[in-house]
Amino acid sequence: MTNEQLLPPGAAAPNFTLNATPDQSLSLSDLKGRPVVLAFYPADWSPVCGDQMALYNEALPEFQAYGAEIVGISVDGVWCHVAFAKDRKLEFPLLADFEPKGAVAKLYGAYREGDGFCERALFVIDKNGVIAWSYLSPLAVNPGADGILQALEQLPK
Amino acid sequence: MQGDPRAPVILVEYGDYQCPYCGEAYSIVKDVQKYFADKLAFVFRNFPLTRMHPEAENAAETAEFAGAHGHFWEMHDLLYENQDALGPEFYLAAAKELGLSGEELNEALRQHAFKARIRSDFMGGLKSGVNGTPSFFMNGKRHDGPFDFEPLVAAIDAELRASAYARTAGH
Numbered sequence: 001m002t003n004e005q006l007l008p009p010g011a012a013a014p015n016f017t018l019n020a021t022p023d024q025s026l027s028l029s030d031l032k033g034r035p036v037v038l039a040f041y042p043a044d045w046s047p048v049c050g051d052q053m054a055l056y057n058e059a060l061p062e063f064q065a066y067g068a069e070i071v072g073i074s075v076d077g078v079w080c081h082v083a084f085a086k087d088r089k090l091e092f093p094l095l096a097d098f099e100p101k102g103a104v105a106k107l108y109g110a111y112r113e114g115d116g117f118c119e120r121a122l123f124v125i126d127k128n129g130v131i132a133w134s135y136l137s138p139l140a141v142n143p144g145a146d147g148i149l150q151a152l153e154q155l156p157k
Numbered sequence: 158m159q160g161d162p163r164a165p166v167i168l169v170e171y172g173d174y175q176c177p178y179c180g181e182a183y184s185i186v187k188d189v190q191k192y193f194a195d196k197l198a199f200v201f202r203n204f205p206l207t208r209m210h211p212e213a214e215n216a217a218e219t220a221e222f223a224g225a226h227g228h229f230w231e232m233h234d235l236l237y238e239n240q241d242a243l244g245p246e247f248y249l250a251a252a253k254e255l256g257l258s259g260e261e262l263n264e265a266l267r268q269h270a271f272k273a274r275i276r277s278d279f280m281g282g283l284k285s286g287v288n289g290t291p292s293f294f295m296n297g298k299r300h301d302g303p304f305d306f307e308p309l310v311a312a313i314d315a316e317l318r319a320s321a322y323a324r325t326a327g328h
Contacts, residue, residue: 051289057208059283089208141301144288 006109006121006134013038013125014107018095022078026071026093028129035068035132035155036125037148040110040118042139044076044084044094052120052142054088059145066152068124073097073104075117110136124151159190159230160198165320166313168197171204171282171292174216174236175243182291182304183237189309196317201233203278204290212243214275219248221271222262228255296320 007013013036017027028036041052053072056063063070072094076084081094097104102118105111110121120137133151137143158167170186172179190199203221205213216236223232235251236243245266252262265271282292286299293300293309295316302308 054209055289058206142288144286145283146286
């Protein structure tokens with residue numbers, strides 16, 4: 001498992017449309033014109049205070065300072081996401097890569113075939129829809145926000 | 158900082174006063190400090206998860222207020238020993254116990270006098286790779302294992318060996 005399986009910097013970020021809530025969908029193309037952070041992660045409800053999504057929630061002002069949107073993606077269904085987002089008071093969308101399972105994660109090289117859930121993988125996409133940075137984290141390690149912040153900092157203004 | 162700044166290993170914890178895992182880590186860190194004595198210095202930096210923990214910011218500001226009057230560590234300890242009680246009445250009582258002015262504390266909290274300092278800790282933490290609370294760094298390297306006594310000791314031991322090697326090898 002290495003960084004090489006992920007779509008690399010320079011590749012166009014594949015467009016997709018996924019449900020963010022039971023009756024609303026979000027397409028990557030909706031966000032064109034600003035940097036986008038995609039955070040693929042294995043599953044909602046890991047039993048830790050400072051889990052990855054909660055951390056990004058705390059860091060939201062820092063991402064917004066770059067004009068960037070952040071979006072979380074896992075194979076959990078929309079109702080699971082709704083409950084998780086409510087519990088963690090998340091203020092950014094969680095997308096359900098639910099049907100077909102992991103299809104979007106596969107486009108990005110971020111799907112764990114045998115396990116049936118997403119890798120813990122981060123992408124920073126520039127405002128033109130090109131991947132500027134990608135990073136594969138070991139499943140057991142929360143990669144934090146420093147790589148994302150550095151990548152956002154290095155985007156052309 | 159607790160301990161000698163020239164100690165071979167500096168342990169930094171990024172913590173949130175309302176986080177139960179940090180509450181657990183609190184007594185473990187004390188045991189680790191006893192174990193390593195003067196080989197270890199300890200620094201606590203603020204990383205409040207304010208959206209999850211409603212009192213995290215106020216507790217942190219209370220500790221920084223106490224710190225401005227030379228009582229940081231006593232307040233830090235009082236907060237962790239009374240996590241269930243965190244709230245305006247407790248901060249007042251704790252300030253009084255440390256001989257600090259309750260009025261001054263309330264004014265500092267009202268004005269968020271220490272908010273910028275805490276935000277600066279938080280930003281520094283984010284940029285250093287803090288990924289949750291508690292987050293530990295030994296000589297600047299993030300500890301990715303569990304924060305029980307043995308794994309912390311093992312990581313600090315490894316850092317002691319590495320720094321001893323660096324010294325004898327003339328780096």
